[in-house]
Amino acid sequence: MATPFSEILKSYRPKFERVKILDATLREGEQTPGVSFTIDQKLEIAKKLDEMGVHMIEAGHPAVAPDVFEAVRRIAWMKKEGEIRAEVIAHSRAVKSDIDKAAETEADRIAIFYGVSDIHLRAKHRKTREEALSIIGEMVEYAKSYGVKVRFTAEDASRADLEYLEQVVKTARDAGADRVSLADTVGVLTPWTAQKFFEHMVKAVPNVEYDIHAHNDLGMALATAFGAVMGGATAVHVTVNGLGERVGIVPLQLFAVAVKVHFDVELVNLSKIMEITRLVERYSGIEVPYNMPVIGDYAFLHKAGVHVAGILADPRTYEPFPPEMIGRSRDYVIDKYTGKKAVKAKLEKLGIRVDDDTLMKILEEIKKSNLRVLTDDTLVSIAEKVTGKALRPRATENIEAIAWIKVDSNVFTSSVARKISMIDGVREIAEVTGDYDLMVKIEAPDHKVLNTILDSIRGIKGIQSTHTQIILKKMDKSTS
Ligand code: COA
Ligand code: ZN
Numbered sequence: 001m002a003t004p005f006s007e008i009l010k011s012y013r014p015k016f017e018r019v020k021i022l023d024a025t026l027r028e029g030e031q032t033p034g035v036s037f038t039i040d041q042k043l044e045i046a047k048k049l050d051e052m053g054v055h056m057i058e059a060g061h062p063a064v065a066p067d068v069f070e071a072v073r074r075i076a077w078m079k080k081e082g083e084i085r086a087e088v089i090a091h092s093r094a095v096k097s098d099i100d101k102a103a104e105t106e107a108d109r110i111a112i113f114y115g116v117s118d119i120h121l122r123a124k125h126r127k128t129r130e131e132a133l134s135i136i137g138e139m140v141e142y143a144k145s146y147g148v149k150v151r152f153t154a155e156d157a158s159r160a161d162l163e164y165l166e167q168v169v170k171t172a173r174d175a176g177a178d179r180v181s182l183a184d185t186v187g188v189l190t191p192w193t194a195q196k197f198f199e200h201m202v203k204a205v206p207n208v209e210y211d212i213h214a215h216n217d218l219g220m221a222l223a224t225a226f227g228a229v230m231g232g233a234t235a236v237h238v239t240v241n242g243l244g245e246r247v248g249i250v251p252l253q254l255f256a257v258a259v260k261v262h263f264d265v266e267l268v269n270l271s272k273i274m275e276i277t278r279l280v281e282r283y284s285g286i287e288v289p290y291n292m293p294v295i296g297d298y299a300f301l302h303k304a305g306v307h308v309a310g311i312l313a314d315p316r317t318y319e320p321f322p323p324e325m326i327g328r329s330r331d332y333v334i335d336k337y338t339g340k341k342a343v344k345a346k347l348e349k350l351g352i353r354v355d356d357d358t359l360m361k362i363l364e365e366i367k368k369s370n371l372r373v374l375t376d377d378t379l380v381s382i383a384e385k386v387t388g389k390a391l392r393p394r395a396t397e398n399i400e401a402i403a404w405i406k407v408d409s410n411v412f413t414s415s416v417a418r419k420i421s422m423i424d425g426v427r428e429i430a431e432v433t434g435d436y437d438l439m440v441k442i443e444a445p446d447h448k449v450l451n452t453i454l455d456s457i458r459g460i461k462g463i464q465s466t467h468t469q470i471i472l473k474k475m476d477k478s479t480s
Pocket of ligand 2: 028213215244245249
């Protein structure tokens with residue numbers, strides 16, 4: 001994507017070409033409040049991540065619980081069996097019992113963390129700086145004695161004393177860690193300070209690879225990760241949908257797409273992005289917000305008349321990259337913010353052509369209607385009212401149907417109901433008890449339209465199954 005500043009970015013392209021993606025959905029992601037994956041779900045997520053091409057999978061902290069241990073062990077086993085290619089990492093505190101458990105899983109790498117800011121040393125570890133250095137050195141060596149690769153994570157590195165941090169990293173490196181993660185544990189770095197921070201560390205303590213682990217407390221995680229790579233970090237920690245402790249870390253999908261847009265480097269298979277988004281939404285029970293960049297429902301949904309007129313002429317006017325790049329498509333909504341070009345295009349899509357005068361009158365009606373969402377059906381009704389003509393493109397058989405819908409247990413029924421209510425042809429929705437959660441009454445002019453409506457319903461995330469019944473004949477009460 002060309003901007004007047006493209007040249008500046010271009011010089012950093014080689015750094016982004018070689019950067020590795022470490023996905024921590026299974027470890028950091030499971031630290032999200034309310035999230036607990038089953039072992040099978042973890043194996044499925046790990047396989048999908050591997051298919052996408054992430055380089056490292058942080059599979060869990062085996063000492064936390066028996067099922068976490070088992071999941072890490074099985075993912076490490078998949079690696080041994082050649083079912084996945086990514087490096088498998090087991091997380092561990094700097095204590096022997098955690099390291100023993102991590103080693104028992106036979107993961108490729110053990111990642112040992114230790115808080116290195118004075119706040120963490122004092123409040124959490126109750127250790128002096130010197131005591132901490134010897135614990136770090138000893139524990140990295142102990143893990144290395146198992147013959148595995150070791151990463152050391154300097155937790156709260158962004159708030160640690162810089163000279164002390166240099167000693168920490170030297171200690172970990174000299175004890176055998178080939179990677180060191182500098183964690184921005186409370187998300188206080190910015191792109192500029194992250195760049196300076198990593199430039200400084202790479203120079204001060206060379207011969208070790210640096211990871212950036214950036215938390216999103218101030219919404220800066222993605223930008224911080226960019227700064228860190230520009231400064232010399234060679235691995236970025238991400239999670240699917242940005243899951244993680246509190247408000248999470250860098251979302252995998254955003255980092256991958258941003259790197260593609262700015263550097264034309266495809267770190268993972270971008271066509272799989274929506275698949276992994278939905279999978280993790282389902283298993284975590286956490287839906288991404290409508291207005292989440294790249295993966296949110298509204299990422300390519302345009303509204304204001306001026307914008308729609310722009311995208312109708314050339315989508316690049318209001319899109320930084322084409323939605324097709326990640327297998328999505330663009331659309332626009334009609335409401336009081338609409339202009340005549342948008343209405344004209346929408347009517348033409350529905351097979352309705354009107355002259356300019358009529359178009360202006362339809363637009364006036366739309367502006368007066370003040371509806372929050374104006375469906376295609378309402379738009380046709382308005383056009384019919386203005387022209388006084390029947391404009392519905394098809395002869396109506398008027399099929400009525402009832403769709404019974406089962407919603408994933410961990411997804412809010414009301415959110416699914418709200419989305420269904422926005423589909424044209426849906427007449428009524430009710431919550432029900434029994435085998436299904438929702439009953440939806442649908443009216444369609446013919447079977448083709450009915451199938452389209454049902455497809456739109458089935459496409460809504462959070463729906464587990466549907467069952468449709470066509471109403472053949474309405475019984476009059478008096479005939480029974
Ligand atoms: N290295 C060594 N010790 C650490 C440490 C580290 N990186 N981080 C914390 N600790 C110590 C603390 O000092 C404290 O020790 P203390 O009991 O002597 O005061 C203890 O670990 C943490 O307290 P607590 O959680 O109450 O201890 P626990 O023994 O009951 O449980 C876990 C330990 C790890 C099993 C448990 O906290 C857990 O399941 N945690 C989930 C994983 C996690 O916390 N991950 C953080 C990733 S950043
Ligand atoms: Zn974290």
